[in-house]
Amino acid sequence: MASRPNKLSSFNIAALALGLAFLYLPIVILIIYSFNASRLVTVWGGWSLQWYGEFFHDEAMIDAAWMSLRVGATSATLATILGTLAAVALARGAGFRGRTLFSGMLYAPLVMPEVITGLSLLLLFVAIDAERGFWTVVIAHTTLTMCFVSVVVQARLGALDRSLEEAAMDLGCGPARAFLSVTLPLILPSVAAGWMLAFTLSLDDLVIASFTTGPGSATLPIRIYSEVRLGVKPEINAICTLVVALIALVIVAASLASKMSDARGKSAAPL
Amino acid sequence: MSGRSIFTRPARFAAIAPYLWMALFFLVPFLFVLKISLSQTAIAQPPYTPVFDVAEGWEAIKSAFAALSLDNFHLLVTDDLYVLSYLRSLMVAAVSTAILLAIGYPVAYGMARLPPRWQAIAMMLVIVPFWTSFLIRIYAWINILQHDGLLNEVLLALHLVSSPVVWLSTDSAMYLGIVYSYLPFMILPLYATLSKMDPALLEAASDLGASPLAAFWRVTFPLSLPGIGAGALLCFIPIVGEFVIPDLLAGSDALMIGQTLWLEFFTNKDWPVASATAVVLLLLLLAPLLLYERLQRRQLEQA
Numbered sequence: 001m002a003s004r005p006n007k008l009s010s011f012n013i014a015a016l017a018l019g020l021a022f023l024y025l026p027i028v029i030l031i032i033y034s035f036n037a038s039r040l041v042t043v044w045g046g047w048s049l050q051w052y053g054e055f056f057h058d059e060a061m062i063d064a065a066w067m068s069l070r071v072g073a074t075s076a077t078l079a080t081i082l083g084t085l086a087a088v089a090l091a092r093g094a095g096f097r098g099r100t101l102f103s104g105m106l107y108a109p110l111v112m113p114e115v116i117t118g119l120s121l122l123l124l125f126v127a128i129d130a131e132r133g134f135w136t137v138v139i140a141h142t143t144l145t146m147c148f149v150s151v152v153v154q155a156r157l158g159a160l161d162r163s164l165e166e167a168a169m170d171l172g173c174g175p176a177r178a179f180l181s182v183t184l185p186l187i188l189p190s191v192a193a194g195w196m197l198a199f200t201l202s203l204d205d206l207v208i209a210s211f212t213t214g215p216g217s218a219t220l221p222i223r224i225y226s227e228v229r230l231g232v233k234p235e236i237n238a239i240c241t242l243v244v245a246l247i248a249l250v251i252v253a254a255s256l257a258s259k260m261s262d263a264r265g266k267s268a269a270p271l
Numbered sequence: 272m273s274g275r276s277i278f279t280r281p282a283r284f285a286a287i288a289p290y291l292w293m294a295l296f297f298l299v300p301f302l303f304v305l306k307i308s309l310s311q312t313a314i315a316q317p318p319y320t321p322v323f324d325v326a327e328g329w330e331a332i333k334s335a336f337a338a339l340s341l342d343n344f345h346l347l348v349t350d351d352l353y354v355l356s357y358l359r360s361l362m363v364a365a366v367s368t369a370i371l372l373a374i375g376y377p378v379a380y381g382m383a384r385l386p387p388r389w390q391a392i393a394m395m396l397v398i399v400p401f402w403t404s405f406l407i408r409i410y411a412w413i414n415i416l417q418h419d420g421l422l423n424e425v426l427l428a429l430h431l432v433s434s435p436v437v438w439l440s441t442d443s444a445m446y447l448g449i450v451y452s453y454l455p456f457m458i459l460p461l462y463a464t465l466s467k468m469d470p471a472l473l474e475a476a477s478d479l480g481a482s483p484l485a486a487f488w489r490v491t492f493p494l495s496l497p498g499i500g501a502g503a504l505l506c507f508i509p510i511v512g513e514f515v516i517p518d519l520l521a522g523s524d525a526l527m528i529g530q531t532l533w534l535e536f537f538t539n540k541d542w543p544v545a546s547a548t549a550v551v552l553l554l555l556l557l558a559p560l561l562l563y564e565r566l567q568r569r570q571l572e573q574a
Binding site: 015016019020023024026033083085091093111113114120124127139150197206207229237240 | 280286293297395412421458511512
């Protein structure tokens with residue numbers, strides 16, 4: 001036989017390599033240019049850290065970054081608690097009244113255009129006369145990201161061997177005890193991965209934050225967006241590189257978490 | 272089995288908090304969108320006249336219902352600006368999804384053929400950009416595509432063009448940005464179905480005399496249809512309402528509906544028209560949304 005059907009062909013390798021290069025090259029170029037000494041973005045003037053210095057002297061940008069980190073950490077924590085509860089209910093609760101509506105509400109935000117989610121939340125906040133700022137953005141981001149957490153944790157719960165929980169209960173554990181001492185430790189890596197996914201999604205969001213924030217409390221993406229509209233500036237390259245570095249750290253932590261989960265003898269959770 | 276039934280009841284209680292949260296912050300807000308889409312624009316803060324105020328009693332509610340107005344919706348279907356925005360959004364989403372499928376399928380196929388160890392690494396490499404900021408990745412392209420950006424420099428140096436080409440503020444730049452941003456969303460569901468396929472099926476097809484191409488079209492492709500459906504919906508639905516990418520990369524002569532809604536809300540401060548725009552967008556996306564929800568539920572609950 002000329003070629004085994006399941007072997008990796010050179011076409012497969014080329015498609016894979018090109019696809020990955022397409023995904024990574026622009027970010028690599030952005031990072032390299034953030035160290036450019038020249039003010040002109042396209043002229044290479046040697047290596048320099050001056051744009052990073054400029055960022056640390058830009059108070060409005062620092063405030064926005066701090067706001068984003070606080071919103072990200074708070075909303076990711078709320079989203080992880082609510083998303084994990086939702087995942088447990090869907091994966092272990094069998095059929096209950098309103099289950100279809102419940103899962104629908106959890107899956108729809110994953111694809112819902114952000115302009116709709118953002119506008120609808122803003123109209124709610126205006127109607128109940130809530131002061132817009134930190135907490136309204138936290139609520140908005142929690143609503144969006146808990147759905148992602150729930151998908152990640154639910155996938156893990158689905159792959160889990162249920163006989164472990166059953167064994168714990170046969171041995172006299174109550175359901176709460178069985179969950180806390182058997183299920184929770186086993187799903188913990190995916191819960192951690194869910195938190196980190198929620199954090200990065202919150203750190204990234206422009207549209208929903210633009211609708212739900214108030215005057216004077218811009219998040220980092222809102223600041224970056226208003227600068228980017230005015231054109232490319234080397235300082236923005238530096239800020240973007242810092243964000244990419246932070247997210248890279250989070251990803252390393254998440255992959256360590258999923259390694260731990262692999263070590264427990266289960267398949268890795270998706271995302 | 273008795274153990275499972277003990278666990279089921281408490282698990283249902285876990286639904287209470289997230290259920291209330293999503294009802295309050297996801298479902299109820301749509302009622303406000305609907306309500307405001309039926310009210311009149313006003314120059315005030317907030318910029319609309321309330322349709323009704325429950326505090327004023329039953330008579331006020333009755334008279335308010337009489338005053339409900341479909342003016343905003345009438346505007347949407349008669350003014351070319353909105354109709355063209357909707358059409359453009361649907362077209363851009365359809366074309367982008369087709370391109371994404373054409374690029375994402377070979378990549379996912381290549382991934383599924385890698386040795387298992389490499390598959391995990393390739394999957395990680397596809398997921399990482401999904402974690403990296405959307406906005407930053409679009410900004411990275413502005414760096415490359417601008418007038419004196421890297422792309423023009425390279426093309427000039429290679430003497431492929433004699434003067435810089437305008438890339439930014441064109442539809443091509445927008446399609447590039449969309450395909451770039453959504454590629455992981457297409458690859459992952461495709462990879463999920465392709466990697467679950469039993470290799471013995473292709474061997475059987477080959478043993479029965481099918482050429483590799485025929486085996487692909489008659490075995491692999493039909494079996495990967497659920498992945499194609501999931502990937503296409505996961506891309507198509509959000510692209511229809513996309514705001515950031517067309518705003519930063521496309522020209523300003525034709526708007527997508529997400530941009531129109533943004534403009535009505537933030538620039539024109541016309542909240543009722545913005546709400547009506549959102550209601551119609553939601554109605555357009557209702558069928559693909561329901562389909563996606565079914566696919567997602569089936570996939571997660573079969574696991």
